[in-house]
Amino acid sequence: MDLSIHSPLLRSSPSLSPCPFNSKNTTLNPVFHSLNFDSRNFQRKLLVSRQNQRIRAQVSDQIVNDHGFVLEDVPHLTNFLPDLPSYPNPLQKSQAYAIVKKTFVSSEDAVAQNIVIQKDTPRGVHFRRAGPREKVYFKSDEVRACIVTCGGLCPGINTVIREIVCGLNYMYGVDNILGIEGGYRGFYSRNTTTLTPKVVNDIHKRGGTFLCTSRGGHDTNKIVDNIQDRGINQVYIIGGDGTQRGAALIYKEVEKRGLPIAVAGIPKTIDNDIAVIDKSFGFDTAVEEAQRAINAAHVEAESVENGVGIVKLMGRYSGFIAMFATLASRDVDCCLIPESPFYLEEGAGQEYVAQNMPGVDEKDASGNRLLLDIGLWLTQKIKDHFSEVRKMTINMKYIDPTYMIRAIPSNASDNIYCTLLAQSAVHGAMAGYTGFTVGPVNSKHAYIPIAHVTEATKKVKLTDRMWARLLASTNQPSFLNRSDNS
Numbered sequence: 001m002d003l004s005i006h007s008p009l010l011r012s013s014p015s016l017s018p019c020p021f022n023s024k025n026t027t028l029n030p031v032f033h034s035l036n037f038d039s040r041n042f043q044r045k046l047l048v049s050r051q052n053q054r055i056r057a058q059v060s061d062q063i064v065n066d067h068g069f070v071l072e073d074v075p076h077l078t079n080f081l082p083d084l085p086s087y088p089n090p091l092q093k094s095q096a097y098a099i100v101k102k103t104f105v106s107s108e109d110a111v112a113q114n115i116v117i118q119k120d121t122p123r124g125v126h127f128r129r130a131g132p133r134e135k136v137y138f139k140s141d142e143v144r145a146c147i148v149t150c151g152g153l154c155p156g157i158n159t160v161i162r163e164i165v166c167g168l169n170y171m172y173g174v175d176n177i178l179g180i181e182g183g184y185r186g187f188y189s190r191n192t193t194t195l196t197p198k199v200v201n202d203i204h205k206r207g208g209t210f211l212c213t214s215r216g217g218h219d220t221n222k223i224v225d226n227i228q229d230r231g232i233n234q235v236y237i238i239g240g241d242g243t244q245r246g247a248a249l250i251y252k253e254v255e256k257r258g259l260p261i262a263v264a265g266i267p268k269t270i271d272n273d274i275a276v277i278d279k280s281f282g283f284d285t286a287v288e289e290a291q292r293a294i295n296a297a298h299v300e301a302e303s304v305e306n307g308v309g310i311v312k313l314m315g316r317y318s319g320f321i322a323m324f325a326t327l328a329s330r331d332v333d334c335c336l337i338p339e340s341p342f343y344l345e346e347g348a349g350q351e352y353v354a355q356n357m358p359g360v361d362e363k364d365a366s367g368n369r370l371l372l373d374i375g376l377w378l379t380q381k382i383k384d385h386f387s388e389v390r391k392m393t394i395n396m397k398y399i400d401p402t403y404m405i406r407a408i409p410s411n412a413s414d415n416i417y418c419t420l421l422a423q424s425a426v427h428g429a430m431a432g433y434t435g436f437t438v439g440p441v442n443s444k445h446a447y448i449p450i451a452h453v454t455e456a457t458k459k460v461k462l463t464d465r466m467w468a469r470l471l472a473s474t475n476q477p478s479f480l481n482r483s484d485n486s
């Protein structure tokens with residue numbers, strides 16, 4: 001019987017305490033050659049090719065120059081509405097920003113996706129740097145914005161909502177902001193709520209989402225009809241990979257209808273599984289909270305004879321929470337993540353787990369596969385092993401803090417991170433960018449084409465040094481052969 005566990009089906013990433021089982025790169029700062037990519041210059045392929053000899057290829061919104069510099073650009077409203085008027089950015093008159101040396105981000109600023117390069121390698125993919133632009137494409141009193149939150153919870157959602165509202169109001173003088181309640185379906189099945197700085201003043205101190213959320217219910221046409229009917233011209237969409245896919249469809253439909261509506265995505269997920277960006281908001285808070293569960297398991301296991309503690313954490317297909325919580329805690333003896341197939345004494349397959357548990361083919365309303373609860377299964381297997389094979393009685397404590405780590409308010413650093421995300425999204429929408437997701441790339445906030453963050457799921461790389469650090473700290477088996485790593 002094949003008993004090896006196949007990671008894609010793991011529901012979450014348990015970490016164990018105490019466990020029953022026993023180049024050198026040249027780092028260079030990329031040199032930025034002066035490449036003029038002011039939006040009007042490179043929106044239109046042919047125009048760009050003629051105007052700038054250094055640009056030798058452009059595929060859709062991608063520019064490549066002779067140095068292997070690739071700009072993965074985001075759409076701009078003027079791509080399909082060339083006559084859209086622009087206005088001076090009201091931040092010019094802001095007292096707070098008056099002392100800033102460089103209030104506006106240059107249209108030539110780009111953020112490198114890969115900052116560890118070698119002298120002769122191409123300079124690689126870059127994204128537009130996020131931040132306020134000299135010109136905006138909306139008059140403050142004509143903005144009618146809306147905010148929606150979709151998918152699972154995550155610490156910090158309320159901070160993002162609060163800072164979008166306050167950012168729009170304080171920086172751009174916008175006071176027409178709607179909250180769409182209950183996720184995507186809220187566009188057509190619920191009433192909206194009016195958001196002002198006063199209404200959202202304290203919400204960052206609470207977990208969850210002030211606007212409520214849901215899975216499923218994305219109907220692009222109905223959503224865009226509703227956006228149009230309500231006269232909304234800026235749409236802020238906070239959510240994970242599924243939500244961002246939905247946001248891309250909304251942007252496409254808006255473009256098809258030729259509407260002057262900016263669509264901005266703010267990536268949210270507790271799992272940290274969104275590609276390109278350094279880290280998702282709330283992740284640090286969740287890892288911190290997971291310490292409490294690991295600590296409890298450790299204390300319980302240490303305080304009795306033959307104590308074993310198991311903690312189950314979230315992560316779907318990505319084991320970042322378990323990996324970072326383990327690295328931070330140092331009390332964990334074995335960390336199991338979906339990316340790393342593991343075996344018990346005879347091997348242990350997810351198929352085997354599936355035989356013992358119903359519901360393997362079920363999906364949630366968004367189409368996400370409902371994964372098996374590996375934590376409970378593992379707990380039983382370990383108990384069985386000790387009683388049947390080793391003839392020992394163990395004292396097992398199983399802790400499942402999964403929803404507790406995502407339902408809390410964000411910590412201080414996540415709050416600041418959420419503020420930057422929200423403000424970057426506001427600056428981007430006001431500047432007329434659309435169909436973008438915002439997020440930090442190598443610590444600099446950037447506007448990223450939505451497809452880039454949805455086309456792949458970020459996973460722990462077992463061949464990276466971080467996983468090696470974890471193996472070294474727990475002293476657990478790697479479960480992998482060297483040949484598996486290639």
Ligand SMILES: Nc1ncnc2c1ncn2[C@@H]1O[C@H](COP(=O)(O)OP(=O)(O)O)[C@@H](O)[C@H]1O
Pocket residue numbers: 150151152183184185214215216217218239240241242243244245246247249268269365366368
């Ligand atoms: N491929 C898709 N196209 C359009 N909408 C989607 C898609 N995947 C998910 N959605 C919608 O996005 C919302 C959230 O998706 P879900 O997968 O539950 O959470 P998350 O965004 O956190 O990954 C749901 O309303 C769902 O209907």
Ligand SMILES: O=P(O)(O)OC[C@H]1O[C@](O)(COP(=O)(O)O)[C@@H](O)[C@@H]1O
Pocket residue numbers: 011151152153240241268269270271314315316364406
């Ligand atoms: O909220 P639900 O439907 O119980 O789903 C739980 C899932 O949500 C998550 O917490 C977050 O997933 P999303 O970011 O895709 O919403 C997963 O870690 C977990 O598997």
Ligand SMILES: [Mg+2]
Pocket residue numbers: 151240241242269
């Ligand atoms: Mg998701």
